[in-house]
Amino acid sequence: xxxVTQIPAALSVPEGENLVLNCSFTDSAxxxxxxxxxxxxxxxxxxxxxxxxxxEQTSGRLNASxxxxxxxxxxxxxxxxxxxxxxxxxxxxxxxGFQKLVFGTGxxxxxxx
Amino acid sequence: NAGVxxxxxxxxxxxxxxxxxxxxxxxxxxxxxxxxxxxEEGLKFMVYLQKENIIDESGMPKExxxxxxxxxxxxxxxxxxxxxxxxxxxxxASSVGEYNEQFFGPGTRLTVL
Numbered sequence: 001x002x003x004v005t006q007i008p009a010a011l012s013v014p015e016g017e018n019l020v021l022n023c024s025f026t027d028s029a030x031x032x033x034x035x036x037x038x039x040x041x042x043x044x045x046x047x048x049x050x051x052x053x054x055x056e057q058t059s060g061r062l063n064a065s066x067x068x069x070x071x072x073x074x075x076x077x078x079x080x081x082x083x084x085x086x087x088x089x090x091x092x093x094x095x096x097g098f099q100k101l102v103f104g105t106g107x108x109x110x111x112x113x
Numbered sequence: 114n115a116g117v118x119x120x121x122x123x124x125x126x127x128x129x130x131x132x133x134x135x136x137x138x139x140x141x142x143x144x145x146x147x148x149x150x151x152x153e154e155g156l157k158f159m160v161y162l163q164k165e166n167i168i169d170e171s172g173m174p175k176e177x178x179x180x181x182x183x184x185x186x187x188x189x190x191x192x193x194x195x196x197x198x199x200x201x202x203x204x205x206a207s208s209v210g211e212y213n214e215q216f217f218g219p220g221t222r223l224t225v226l
Contacts, residue, residue, distance in 0.1 A: 004155070031212075043204065043219035044156075089155070099146065099169055099211055100158040 002027045002094050006104035013080055014112055021075040021107045023090030028068050031093040035064050035075050038087045038106070047088075048075070052095075080111045115140070117207050117218035118187075125224045126195050134190040134221045138207030145188040146215055147180060150202040162188060195225045 003026045013019055023033070032051045036044040048057045048064040050073070056065040063076040077084060087108045091101040118137040126132050138145050143164050148156040149172075161169040162182040173180065177195075182188040192199055202222050206215035 034214075036217075041222070044217040046214070046216070049214060091156075097169075099144075099161045100172070101146075101148070101156070101206075101215065103148075103155040103157070105153075105155040 002030075002092060002102045004090055004092050004102050004104040006088075006090055006107050008107060009105070010108040010110075012110045012112065015080060015082060017080050017111075018076070018078050019080055019109075021077070021088050021090075021109070023073040023075070023104055025071045025073075025092045025102075027094065028071050029095040030068060031095050031098045033064075033066055033073050034091045034093070034101070035062075035073075036089040036091060038089055040087075044089065077109075080109075082111050082113050085109055085111050117142075117205055117216055119203075119205050119218040119221050121221060122219060123222050123224070125226060127226050128196055129194050132192040132195050132199070132223055134192075134203050134205075134223070135187040136190070136205030136207075136218060137187040138205075139209075139216055142207035142209050142216075144208045144211055144213075145182050146206040146208075147188075147190050148204045148206065150204065150220075152201070156204060159190075192223075195223075197225050199223060200225045 061078040087106040090104045147159040158172040
């Protein structure tokens with residue numbers, strides 16, 4: 001059974017810092033991995049999607065890497081801003097039963113001015 | 114192109130009442146997924162539907178919960194005789210095909226008094 005863990009559960013940093021969020025998964029048989037952002041009381045915004053054959057994806061100040069064999073992904077946020085404050089969710093799409101995304105519990109990020 | 118729409122956004126029910134949650138997928142999407150996010154937990158898959166068919170309901174509680182996606186109209190997640198433990202955010206996602214990216218709606222926050 002696929003399990004997804006995110007560390008740390010919460011993170012507080014001053015504005016301008018570069019930071020790394022971690023995601024690990026127990027079964028390397030995945031179709032893809034996706035990072036989402038969730039603002040309080042709101043829905044999910046997709047940030048980056050990495051296919052199983054890819055090593056990384058970049059969008060603006062965000063970079064996500066995937067090491068399928070070790071069951072790890074990292075989300076790198078450069079030059080953090082207060083507007084980046086949100087909960088970041090990692091979701092794995094298994095190769096079998098691929099219709100079901102398996103989510104981690106998220107990292108709650110607070111960026112202070 | 115409107116995104117996935119869910120209504121109501123907030124729903125309050127007393128124990129024993131019924132809750133009906135609606136999801137209108139993105140235009141051209143015929144695959145719908147429901148996920149539940151309990152307080153302080155990650156999103157958990159509930160059910161996957163295509164038009165008029167339930168494809169995978171392995172995440173649905175065995176009793177009181179049902180889902181449908183009729184030929185015309187939105188997908189409905191129905192919870193009968195709600196209990197306090199049903200209080201959660203319910204998210205709907207849709208995709209154009211079973212292998213394609215799932216796009217999420219804003220969620221319905223159910224509170225059971």
